[in-house]
Amino acid sequence: MSAADELTPAVVTAARKPRWSPTFTIGLILVGIHVAIALLTLFWTPYDPTSTTGGRLEPPSFIHWAGTDRLGRDFFTQIMIGSRIALIVGAGAVAIGAAIGVTIGLLAAFATRFLDDALAATLDILIAFPTLLLAMLVVAASEGASLWSAILALGIAMSAIVARLTRILAKRVLQNDYITASRTSGTSWPGVVVRHVLPNIWPTLSVNFALQFGIAVIAESSLSYLGLGAPPPNASWGRLLQEAQGTVYTAPIGAIAPGIALVTLVIGINLLADGLRDIGDPTRRISR
Amino acid sequence: MTPLLSVDGLTLKTGDKTLVSDLSFSLGAGERMGLIGESGSGKSLTAMAVTGLLPKSIVPAGSILLDGQQVVGTLERTLNGLRGSSVAVVFQEPLTALDPLMKIGTQVAGPLGRRLAREGKSPPRREVDREVLQFLDHVALPQPERIANSYPHEISGGQRQRVAIAMALACKPKLLIADEPTTALDVTTQAEILKLLDSLVRELGMALLFISHDLPVVATVVDRVTVLRNGRAVEEGPVKAVFDQPRHDYTKTLVEAARSFDNALEGTA
Numbered sequence: 001m002s003a004a005d006e007l008t009p010a011v012v013t014a015a016r017k018p019r020w021s022p023t024f025t026i027g028l029i030l031v032g033i034h035v036a037i038a039l040l041t042l043f044w045t046p047y048d049p050t051s052t053t054g055g056r057l058e059p060p061s062f063i064h065w066a067g068t069d070r071l072g073r074d075f076f077t078q079i080m081i082g083s084r085i086a087l088i089v090g091a092g093a094v095a096i097g098a099a100i101g102v103t104i105g106l107l108a109a110f111a112t113r114f115l116d117d118a119l120a121a122t123l124d125i126l127i128a129f130p131t132l133l134l135a136m137l138v139v140a141a142s143e144g145a146s147l148w149s150a151i152l153a154l155g156i157a158m159s160a161i162v163a164r165l166t167r168i169l170a171k172r173v174l175q176n177d178y179i180t181a182s183r184t185s186g187t188s189w190p191g192v193v194v195r196h197v198l199p200n201i202w203p204t205l206s207v208n209f210a211l212q213f214g215i216a217v218i219a220e221s222s223l224s225y226l227g228l229g230a231p232p233p234n235a236s237w238g239r240l241l242q243e244a245q246g247t248v249y250t251a252p253i254g255a256i257a258p259g260i261a262l263v264t265l266v267i268g269i270n271l272l273a274d275g276l277r278d279i280g281d282p283t284r285r286i287s288r
Numbered sequence: 289m290t291p292l293l294s295v296d297g298l299t300l301k302t303g304d305k306t307l308v309s310d311l312s313f314s315l316g317a318g319e320r321m322g323l324i325g326e327s328g329s330g331k332s333l334t335a336m337a338v339t340g341l342l343p344k345s346i347v348p349a350g351s352i353l354l355d356g357q358q359v360v361g362t363l364e365r366t367l368n369g370l371r372g373s374s375v376a377v378v379f380q381e382p383l384t385a386l387d388p389l390m391k392i393g394t395q396v397a398g399p400l401g402r403r404l405a406r407e408g409k410s411p412p413r414r415e416v417d418r419e420v421l422q423f424l425d426h427v428a429l430p431q432p433e434r435i436a437n438s439y440p441h442e443i444s445g446g447q448r449q450r451v452a453i454a455m456a457l458a459c460k461p462k463l464l465i466a467d468e469p470t471t472a473l474d475v476t477t478q479a480e481i482l483k484l485l486d487s488l489v490r491e492l493g494m495a496l497l498f499i500s501h502d503l504p505v506v507a508t509v510v511d512r513v514t515v516l517r518n519g520r521a522v523e524e525g526p527v528k529a530v531f532d533q534p535r536h537d538y539t540k541t542l543v544e545a546a547r548s549f550d551n552a553l554e555g556t557a
Contacts, residue, residue: 177384181452184339185399185459186372189364195398199389 024275030268034261038084047074049081050233057251066257069243075254078235079261085236086217086265089151093216094209096155097162102205104159105166106193109174120167126160131215132222139228147230150223154216165208169201203277210273214266221262237262290356292317292374292462292495293338297350298360300333300342300519307333307346308519317462320489320496322506322527324542325516331499332380334516335465338497339375340367355462372402376461378485380468382448386440392451393436396420400458423454427484446477450484457488463495470505482508503546507531515539 046065047053052072053064060067066076108119126134131154138153139145173179179196187195223229224238232239237258244254294314300307308330315321323331336342338352340359352359355374359367376399379385387395397420404411411419417436424432427450440448449469456464466485470478486509489496500506506513507527515523515530515538523536534540 177379177381178387180336180341181377181379181385181455182387182398183341184371184375184377184465185455186368186370186402187398188368195390196387200387203389 021275021278023271024278027268027271027273027275030264031272034083034087034265034268037080038087041080041084045077045080047077049073049077049235057247057254059251060253067251067253069240069254070247075240075257078240079237079257081235082237082240082258082261083265085147085230085234086220086262089147089154089220089230090213090216090269092148092151093154093158093220094213096152097158097212097216098205098209100156100159101162102166104163106170106197108163108167109170109197110189116167120164123160123164123167127164129157131157131161132219135219135223136226136228139223145223145228145231147234150220150229153223154219157219158212158216161212162205162208166201166205169204170197173197173200207273207277210269210276214269214273217262217266217269290353291315292319292355293497294353295334295338295351296353298334298337298352299349300330300337300346301349302346306519308337308516310350311516311519311521313514313521313524315463315495315497318493318495319512320498320510322510322513323497323499323516324501324503324506324513326501328518329516330519331501331516332467335377335467335497335499338463338465339371339377340364341371372399372459372461373406374461375463375465376456376459377465377467378449378452378456378469380471382445382452382472385452386448388440390439391436392424392438392440392443393417393420396423396436396451396455396458399455403459420458423458424451426457426488427451427454428480429454446473446481449473449477449481453481453485453488457492460492461494463497464489465497465499467499468501471500471502478505485509503531503542504550515542 050073053074054068054072056068056070056072058064058068058072064074064076066074066079069075069078104119104123108116108123111119129137134157135150135153138156139149142149142152173196174192179192182192182196220229220236221238221241224236225242226238227242229238230236240258241255244251244258248255291314296312298311299309311330311334313321323334325331333342333346337348338354338359340362342348348360350360354370357366357370357374359370386392397416400419400423401416404416420436421432424435429435429447429450435443435447435451440451443451449472453469469485470481473481482505485496489509496510498506498510510527512526513524513530514521515536517538523530523534523539530539531543534543
């Protein structure tokens with residue numbers, strides 16, 4: 001057989017370009033809208049979010065797109081600011097969860113048997129706690145409820161899940177021949193982590209981060225709903241929902257609007273997560 | 289002259305089980321030796337012991353002197369300096385020996401960059417890339433630019449093994465360990481890879497430790513062989529002597545098995 005016979009079919013090379021994926025596109029659009037709105041609120045909102053600009057509990061109109069709340073503040077403005085808070089909390093929680101989780105997970109994967117078992121057991125106990133309960137504990141332990149305590153709480157609660165996933169993924173990658181091959185050519189352990197382990201666990205990890213982002217957004221709403229999230233005047237969707245509870249029959253828009261905002265963002269993130277998996281892994285691109 | 293690799297009384301144990309016992313051999317610079325035996329005879333473990341990369345559960349005893357450095361019981365950091373500069377390995381499975389998520393060019397650039405750094409050079413990225421292409425060309429890969437830009441799953445098994453060899457060569461090691469480098473390949477590719485390995489080792493003046501269970505394959509590339517059985521060296525000597533007049537019963541069985549296989553092939557041809 002000559003070397004030319006070993007040539008790969010052109011199809012394989014052509015398929016390397018990621019295919020267009022409708023789920024990813026829809027996810028990107030949904031999340032993109034929320035990100036755009038969140039950025040917009042930094043410079044401009046239809047009304048001042050804290051001042052009364054209409055009657056109390058006005059229904060949706062051209063002047064107030066989503067009506068007004070109990071104090072006569074523009075509701076659409078508050079939903080817009082809610083986007084910003086949801087995204088900050090999601091991103092912050094994922095960043096903290098990833099930083100702590102990946103570090104602990106990698107340590108466990110490289111640790112001696114005893115330390116690894118101890119870490120794994122600790123993680124299992126932490127995961128057995130419901131995320132929300134753990135987050136509530138952290139908020140309660142910190143000095144009062146604030147946006148940052150909510151982010152920290154969710155990040156810590158999330159880190160256990162990320163750590164366990166990282167540990168398992170890293171262990172599986174470390175068993176591969178290419179790790180040994182890389183080691184025999186003189187790659188140090190830190191080099192192996194940066195060159196091989198992180199890139200190989202990233203496709204799975206990034207999907208998990210995206211899903212955790214969605215979970216964090218919902219969890220933040222739950223915390224705010226319970227009064228443990230960002231306190232007023234921060235317009236978290238959870239707090240808006242909680243405030244709308246008493247007037248849900250007379251002004252249903254107060255519950256519907258934050259609900260729609262929450263659902264569209266979380267669905268968007270989940271669709272994005274789905275699409276990410278296909279983009280992150282070149283071996284998957286041809287199998288699609 | 290002290291030999292490049294000198295293994296003395298090497299014993300590998302896991303728990304109570306002895307996997308390799310009292311194995312001794314030595315290999316001078318530029319020498320080529322075969323380590324043969326059936327699977328489970330401890331050939332690959334011996335190779336891993338030489339690189340200091342045994343699984344944690346396997347405990348080595350005895351002495352392995354590689355390039356003047358004791359390997360058994362030495363700190364990881366010292367050993368890591370030996371890997372790549374003194375020894376490099378080509379593995380059996382080309383399918384799994386390459387990182388699936390890294391482009392071939394980047395993979396070859398890794399060990400190459402480390403060697404250049406060892407030599408005190410830090411050439412710009414473009415020059416490293418050019419040298420990567422040279423190595424890919426050296427192992428007779430067609431269209432090096434395209435291969436360098438491909439992921440492992442986009443090229444064939446034979447091509448991957450060539451890449452693995454290119455990576456080992458990029459280290460310019462004094463000793464190349466080839467751990468059954470042709471076993472996973474089909475017969476025609478096998479012959480090509482052997483020829484390539486043979487000519488490259490000669491050209492670069494490296495020592496070769498060739499591990500295989502396949503006698504004819506070993507005979508084509510090495511000068512001396514050590515026959516392993518159940519972790520013990522049962523016979524040692526020049527290829528011709530061992531294969532023509534095997535003294536040990538086990539070697540006789542191996543040689544006869546290979547011969548009867550050849551005869552069978554010729555009979556049907």
